[in-house]
Amino acid sequence: MRLARRTNLLIEPPAAATGDIAFNLLVFFLVCASTQPDSGRRQNIPASEPKQQPSQQSQNIEVYVTRTTAAIDGRPYRNLEPFQARLAQLLAAKPRPEDKVVVVKSSKDTSYAQWIEVTGRIEAAGGTITLQLEEERTVASP
Amino acid sequence: MKIARKTFRVEVPVVAMGDIAFNLLIFFVILARAQDDSHLKWQPATTPRVDPARYARATIVVDVNNRLYLNGQETGIADLASRVSQLLGDAAPGDRTVMLKIHRETTAQRFEPIIEAVSQAGGELVHILQEERKP
Numbered sequence: 086m087r088l089a090r091r092t093n094l095l096i097e098p099p100a101a102a103t104g105d106i107a108f109n110l111l112v113f114f115l116v117c118a119s120t121q122p123d124s125g126r127r128q129n130i131p132a133s134e135p136k137q138q139p140s141q142q143s144q145n146i147e148v149y150v151t152r153t154t155a156a157i158d159g160r161p162y163r164n165l166e167p168f169q170a171r172l173a174q175l176l177a178a179k180p181r182p183e184d185k186v187v188v189v190k191s192s193k194d195t196s197y198a199q200w201i202e203v204t205g206r207i208e209a210a211g212g213t214i215t216l217q218l219e220e221e222r223t224v225a226s227p
Numbered sequence: 228m229k230i231a232r233k234t235f236r237v238e239v240p241v242v243a244m245g246d247i248a249f250n251l252l253i254f255f256v257i258l259a260r261a262q263d264d265s266h267l268k269w270q271p272a273t274t275p276r277v278d279p280a281r282y283a284r285a286t287i288v289v290d291v292n293n294r295l296y297l298n299g300q301e302t303g304i305a306d307l308a309s310r311v312s313q314l315l316g317d318a319a320p321g322d323r324t325v326m327l328k329i330h331r332e333t334t335a336q337r338f339e340p341i342i343e344a345v346s347q348a349g350g351e352l353v354h355i356l357q358e359e360r361k362p
Binding site for chain 2: 125191200216
């Protein structure tokens with residue numbers, strides 16, 4: 086008996102849908118790229134004025150931030166838990182919203198991470214932040 | 228004698244539609260890339276709680292090399308306020324969001340004037356931060 090001859094067919098992968106697959110892959114990666122997590126903290130900082138009224142300045146609490154500490158009216162805190170508690174205590178004694186403005190000054194080498202931590206504590210204590218920048222003046226030498 | 232008019236079948240060639248669509252897509256991707264800042268390297272500061280940020284009209288980045296970028300384009304601090312103001316235009320309050328992506332080790336000398344400039348331009352600041360991981 087003679088066995089039937091096996092037919093060797095050339096098998097090619099279907100290439101008709103390659104374009105559609107490429108297109109779908111492209112859309113997939115575009116969607117992945119556009120969903121970067123952008124989350125953070127909103128902060129309202131009023132534009133600083135060139136000069137503050139001396140009477141108002143004295144009523145506001147001043148916080149001085151350095152690379153490792155935060156000071157309330159000159160008293161430094163290394164640990165920010167008691168800092169927040171003390172600030173909340175001081176702000177609670179101020180009923181008017183304009184008195185709850187906390188003037189934040191920073192040393193030049195204060196890191197952004199430290200500044201974010203401290204300002205977060207101020208806001209958690211019920212304060213509104215305003216910045217006081219050091220002025221740089223250029224004096225022309227004769 | 229009536230001469231029969233010859234009629235031609237006119238069809239729109241649709242063979243190249245896929246290629247045209249693909250090229251258009253590439254074109255828009257490149258266009259979008261011009262305002263993208265995903266190629267800039269920076270590490271966010273951490274905070275206990277974060278809220279999702281909505282659409283921002285402007286994004287400011289200070290990268291690991293202390294360079295300042297506005298919407299992906301390198302810029303200087305001197306004209307930042309005017310450029311942000313231009314981007315914000317007459318947008319209503321609540322629609323004037325400016326995202327700040329500042330590298331965590333950037334010093335106050337660098338980032339405070341940036342915050343001041345955004346504030347002067349009437350922008351509503353959103354610091355882009357990373358949520359602290361609880362142990």
